[in-house]
Amino acid sequence: MKILVAVKRVIDYSVKVRVKADNSNVDLTNVKMSLNPFCEIAVEEALRLREAGKATEIVVVSMGVKAAQDQIRTALAMGADRGIFIETGDAELNSLSVAKLLAKVVQDEQPGLILLGKQAIDSDNNQTGQMLAALCGYPQATFASKIVVEGDTATVTREIDGGLQTLKLSLPAVVTTDLRLNEPRYVKLPDIMKAKKKPLAVTTPAELGVPVANTITLVRVDAPAERSAGIKVESVDALIDALKNKAKVI
Amino acid sequence: MDITEIERDSMEFDVVIVGAGPAGLAAACRLMQLAKEHHQELTVCLVEKGSEVGAHILSGAVIESRAIEELFPNWQELGAPLNVPVQRDELYLLRNETAAVKIPNAFIPATMHNEGNYIVSLGNVCRWLAEQAEGLGVEVFPGFPASQLLLNEDGSVAGIITGDMGIGIDGEPKDSFTPGMELRAKYTIFAEGCRGHLGKQLYSQFQLDADADAQHYGIGIKELWDIDPSKHQEGLVIHGSGWPLGGGTSGGFFLYHSENNQAVVGLIIDLNYSNPYVSPFDEFQRMKHHPLIADYLQGGKRVAYGARAITKGGFNALPKMHFPGGLLVGCNAGTLNFAKIKGTHTAMKSGMLAAEEIFAALQAGDTGGKDLSGYDARFQNSWVYTELQASRNFGPALHKFGSLIGGAFNFIDQNIFRGKLPVTLRDDHPDYAQLRPASEFAPIQYPKPDGKLSFDKLSSVFLSNTNHDEDQPSHLRLKDPTIPIGKNLPLYAEPAQRYCPAGVYEVLGEGAEARFQINAQNCVHCKTCDIKDPAQNITWVTPEGGGGPNYPNM
Numbered sequence: 001m002k003i004l005v006a007v008k009r010v011i012d013y014s015v016k017v018r019v020k021a022d023n024s025n026v027d028l029t030n031v032k033m034s035l036n037p038f039c040e041i042a043v044e045e046a047l048r049l050r051e052a053g054k055a056t057e058i059v060v061v062s063m064g065v066k067a068a069q070d071q072i073r074t075a076l077a078m079g080a081d082r083g084i085f086i087e088t089g090d091a092e093l094n095s096l097s098v099a100k101l102l103a104k105v106v107q108d109e110q111p112g113l114i115l116l117g118k119q120a121i122d123s124d125n126n127q128t129g130q131m132l133a134a135l136c137g138y139p140q141a142t143f144a145s146k147i148v149v150e151g152d153t154a155t156v157t158r159e160i161d162g163g164l165q166t167l168k169l170s171l172p173a174v175v176t177t178d179l180r181l182n183e184p185r186y187v188k189l190p191d192i193m194k195a196k197k198k199p200l201a202v203t204t205p206a207e208l209g210v211p212v213a214n215t216i217t218l219v220r221v222d223a224p225a226e227r228s229a230g231i232k233v234e235s236v237d238a239l240i241d242a243l244k245n246k247a248k249v250i
Numbered sequence: 251m252d253i254t255e256i257e258r259d260s261m262e263f264d265v266v267i268v269g270a271g272p273a274g275l276a277a278a279c280r281l282m283q284l285a286k287e288h289h290q291e292l293t294v295c296l297v298e299k300g301s302e303v304g305a306h307i308l309s310g311a312v313i314e315s316r317a318i319e320e321l322f323p324n325w326q327e328l329g330a331p332l333n334v335p336v337q338r339d340e341l342y343l344l345r346n347e348t349a350a351v352k353i354p355n356a357f358i359p360a361t362m363h364n365e366g367n368y369i370v371s372l373g374n375v376c377r378w379l380a381e382q383a384e385g386l387g388v389e390v391f392p393g394f395p396a397s398q399l400l401l402n403e404d405g406s407v408a409g410i411i412t413g414d415m416g417i418g419i420d421g422e423p424k425d426s427f428t429p430g431m432e433l434r435a436k437y438t439i440f441a442e443g444c445r446g447h448l449g450k451q452l453y454s455q456f457q458l459d460a461d462a463d464a465q466h467y468g469i470g471i472k473e474l475w476d477i478d479p480s481k482h483q484e485g486l487v488i489h490g491s492g493w494p495l496g497g498g499t500s501g502g503f504f505l506y507h508s509e510n511n512q513a514v515v516g517l518i519i520d521l522n523y524s525n526p527y528v529s530p531f532d533e534f535q536r537m538k539h540h541p542l543i544a545d546y547l548q549g550g551k552r553v554a555y556g557a558r559a560i561t562k563g564g565f566n567a568l569p570k571m572h573f574p575g576g577l578l579v580g581c582n583a584g585t586l587n588f589a590k591i592k593g594t595h596t597a598m599k600s601g602m603l604a605a606e607e608i609f610a611a612l613q614a615g616d617t618g619g620k621d622l623s624g625y626d627a628r629f630q631n632s633w634v635y636t637e638l639q640a641s642r643n644f645g646p647a648l649h650k651f652g653s654l655i656g657g658a659f660n661f662i663d664q665n666i667f668r669g670k671l672p673v674t675l676r677d678d679h680p681d682y683a684q685l686r687p688a689s690e691f692a693p694i695q696y697p698k699p700d701g702k703l704s705f706d707k708l709s710s711v712f713l714s715n716t717n718h719d720e721d722q723p724s725h726l727r728l729k730d731p732t733i734p735i736g737k738n739l740p741l742y743a744e745p746a747q748r749y750c751p752a753g754v755y756e757v758l759g760e761g762a763e764a765r766f767q768i769n770a771q772n773c774v775h776c777k778t779c780d781i782k783d784p785a786q787n788i789t790w791v792t793p794e795g796g797g798g799p800n801y802p803n804m
C-alpha cells in the first residue's frame with residue numbers, strides 16, 4: 001500500500017507571532033519556519049505503518065513558496081520515500097484550493113491511505129482533510145489518536161470532546177492526526193544527507209490542470225489584546241475599591 | 251543503560267567545522283573554493299547547535315566588508331545582505347539620565363570611524379553565507395550541537411560527537427532516544443564563538459592559553475525595534491558610554507538604524523565589574539530612558555530581545571590557535587578587535603586562513619591529526635594580526651585608567667601613533683576574580699520597567715523565542731551544587747540572579763529555606779554564567795539539539 005502524506009510549512013511553534021503594522025497579515029519576515037507539528041505526526045505515523053509492514057511507499061506532498069521544499073526534505077529525512085512539490089508562489093491558498101490540488105495528486109498516485117495533520121498551527125483552519133475526503137469521495141476520520149490498518153480497512157480512534165470514538169473505515173481513506181497519536185522521531189544526520197538525494201518532483205497547479213481561484217480574502221489580523229500592567233494594593237479596602245471602581249468587576 | 255558506553259554511528263569527513271558563525275562559515279566556503287580551484291575532492295561538514303543557521307547569532311552589527319570581499323569578490327552580485335551603508339557616525343558621553351555630550355568628530359579614535367562599513371543583521375549574513383557554503387558543497391547541519399571532543403589514542407583531536415537526543419530529565423534515555431554520532435575528520439575547526447564549550451576543554455587539554463594574558467569578556471544585551479518611520483534615519487550609527495554605568499562598571503551602548511524602519515539598540519557591559527549587585531539587564535533597560543535613545547524608540551515596538559557574551563581581550567589574550575588535529579578560530583580564540591568593537595571581519599579572516607592551512611596540508615598528502623603550527627605564520631602575516639596588534643592597548647587602557655583618561659590614551663595611541671606606541675598595557679586579572687563582596691556595596695534599586703521603553707526579564711526572554719525541551723537534563727552544570735547557597739549567596743548575594751540576562755537563576759526562599767533554582771529552558775546561550783561565576787562553578791554544556799533562542803534578524 002502507498003501512503004500519501006500532505007505537509008505544510010508554517011511559522012515555528014516556538015516563535016512569538018507578530019502582526020504586521022497595517023494589520024494585513026502575520027509578519028513572516030526573518031521568522032523561522034518549520035514543518036507543521038501535526039503534519040510531522042502524520043509523517044511519523046506513515047513511517048510506523050511502513051515499519052509494521054502495512055505500507056510499502058510513503059509519498060509526501062506540499063505546496064506554496066519554493067522554500068516549502070525544505071519541509072518535504074525534512075519529511076524525507078525522517079524516512080519518507082519521495083516528494084511532490086506544487087509551486088503556487090506567494091499567493092494565499094485557501095483550504096479548498098489546497099484540497100483540490102491534493103485531490104488531483106490522489107487521483108494520479110492512487111494511495112491506499114492519505115494522512116494529514118488535523119490542522120496547521122498558523123491558520124488553525126481544520127478543514128483541508130475533510131474537504132479532501134469529500135472531493136475524493138473517500139471515508140474520513142479526523143483527530144486520530146490511534147490508527148490500526150488491517151487488510152483493506154483502517155480502525156481509527158478519534159479524540160472527541162470528553163472521550164474517544166473508534167471508527168472502522170474501508171480504504172482508501174483520509175485520516176487526520178491529533179497530538180497524542182505518536183511522538184515523532186529525531187532526524188539523524190546521515191538521513192539528512194540521504195534525503196538530499198531522494199526524488200522530489202516539482203509541478204504547478206497549471207500543469208496539474210487545477211484552477212486555484214481565490215474565493216476568500218484575508219481582511220484583517222489582530223493580535224490578542226495586551227494584558228495591562230498589574231497594580232499592587234496595600235490593604236483589603238484598597239483591593240475592594242480597585243475591584244469595584246478600576247476593574248469594575250464587583 | 252549507561253549512555254557513556256553507547257555504541258555510536260560514525261561518519262568520516264576531511265574537515266569538520268563546529269559552529270555556523272562568520273568564522274566557521276567563512277572557513278567552510280574557503281575550503282570548498284580551494285578544492286574547486288584545485289579540482290580536488292573534499293568533504294566538509296559543519297554542525298550548528300541552533301535550530302537553523304542564524305538562530306543563535308546575535309551581534310550589533312556594523313561590519314567591515316573586507317573579509318567578505320576577499321571571500322566573494324562578487325558578493326554584491328551574489329546578494330550578500332549588506333544593504334545599509336553607514337551614513338553618519340555619532341559618539342556620545344552620557345553625563346547623567348538626561349544630559350549627553352556629543353564628542354566632536356576630530357576626537358573620535360580612528361578605529362571608531364565607520365565610513366565604508368555596513369549596518370547588517372549578522373544572523374542574516376550567516377544565513378546567506380550558509381547558502382553559499384551549501385552551494386559550494388558543504389554539508390551544513392543545523393540543530394546538531396557538537397557536545398564532546400573525540401580524541402585519538404595519541405591525544406590528537408579526531409573530531410566531535412554530536413549531542414544525544416531524547417534523554418529525560420532523570421538522565422535516563424526515553425523511547426525517542428537517539429544517540430549522538432561520531433563525526434570524524436582529518437582536521438576539526440572549532441568556531442563556537444565567545445566561550446565555546448569545546449573550546450574551553452581544548453584550552454585546558456592543550457594549554458592553549460599558557461602564554462597569553464587572561465581573557466576578558468563583556469555581555470552584550472540587544473533589542474530589535476520597529477521604530478516610527480518619521481524618526482528613522484537609515485544608516486545612522488550612534489555609540490556612547492557613561493550613564494547609567496559608573497562606579498567601576500564600564501561599557502558602551504550602540505544604536506543603529508538599519509533597514510525597513512528597524513533600529514537595534516544594545517549595551518555591552520565589561521564583565522570585570524566588581525559590584526555583585528550590578529544587573530546588566532536592568533542597566534540596559536534604564537539606559538533606554540535616556541532622551542538620546544528614548545526619542546528614537548518612543549512610539550515604536552520591540553520585536554526581539556537577546557544577549558551574547560563577547561570576547562574582548564584582544565591581542566594580549568590570544569591563545570595558541572593550533573593543536574594536534576585542529577584549529578581554533580574567530581571569537582572562540584578571541585580575534586575580536588575591541589578598539590573597533592568589531593569581530594566579524596577578523597573572525598571570518600581567521601577562518602579563511604584556517605581553511606588555507608588545512609587545505610595546503612591535505613593537498614600535500616597529510617592524513618590528519620598533525621599540529622598545524624604553520625597556521626601561526628599565516629595568521630601573523632595577515633591583516634588581522636596587524637590590526638589586533640595595533641589595538642592591543644585599547645581595552646587594557648580603559649580597564650586601567652577608566653574611560654576618561656583611558657579614552658584620552660586611546661585617542662593619542664590610535665589617532666596619532668596609529669597603535670604603534672612602544673608600550674603594551676597588560677590586564678591580567680580574570681573577570682570572575684574581580685567581583686567584590688556584597689557587604690562592600692549597597693543593593694542597587696533599579697527603576698520599575700514602564701512596559702513601553704523598558705521591560706521585565708520574563709517578557710524580554712519571551713522575545714528571544716528561546717525554547718528547550720523540558721524533559722532533558724539541565725545544560726547548566728554545577729560542579730559543586732552547594733556553592734550557590736553556601737558561598738555565593740552570603741558572600742556575593744548570588745550574582746547569577748542578576749548577571750544572567752534570561753532569568754535562569756533564582757534564589758527562592760530566605761535564610762535556612764533558601765534554595766537555588768535553575769530555569770534552564772530560559773537560557774539564551776550567552777555564556778555569561780560560565781564566565782562570571784566567582785567560584786567558576788557553572789559549566790555551560792550543549793543542550794539537546796535545536797534548543798536555545800530562535801533569533802530573527804539579530
Ligand SMILES: Cc1cc2nc3c(=O)[nH]c(=O)nc-3n(C[C@H](O)[C@H](O)[C@H](O)COP(=O)(O)OP(=O)(O)OC[C@H]3O[C@@H](n4cnc5c(N)ncnc54)[C@H](O)[C@@H]3O)c2cc1C
Nearest residue numbers: 269271272273299309310312396442443470580581593594
Ligand atoms: C552585542 C554585540 C555586538 C556586536 N557588534 C559587532 C559589530 O558591530 N561589528 C562586528 O564586526 N562585530 C560585532 N560583534 C562581535 C561579533 O558578533 C563576533 O565577533 C562574531 O560573531 C564572531 O564570530 P564567530 O563565528 O567567531 O562566533 P559566533 O558568531 O558566536 O558564532 C558561533 C556559532 O557557533 C555555534 N556553536 C557554538 N558552540 C557550538 C557547539 N558546541 N556545537 C555546534 N554549534 C556551536 C553558535 O550557535 C553560533 O552559531 C558584536 C557582538 C555582540 C555580542
Ligand code: SF4
Nearest residue numbers: 750773774776777779
Ligand atoms: S544561563 Fe548562562 S548562558 Fe544561559 S542565558 Fe543565563 S547567563 Fe546566559
